[in-house]
Amino acid sequence: MARGTRKQARDLERTYSRAQFVQKLRRLADAIEGGAAFPIQVAGERLHVPADATFNVEHERSGGVEELEFQVRWRP
Helix, strand or coil, X not given: CCCCCCCCCCCCCCCXXXXXXXXXXXXXXHHHHHCCCEEEEECCEEEEXXXXXXXXXXXXXXXXXXXXXXXXXXXX
């Protein structure tokens, strides 16, 4: 994608095995702790999360289901 080209909106969810999820969380935690950027590929798109990203935790409850989201946000 050319620099300055606007990326398409995207909202997807991917399910991982327990081992895969732990591996991704561990890599993310190590990057955060070390003050480093975090590269990750999600559904074929490679993302580069900068070291100065912000982090939050979100809890939702609806229809008898509870959801906990760990969110990482940044501006390109």
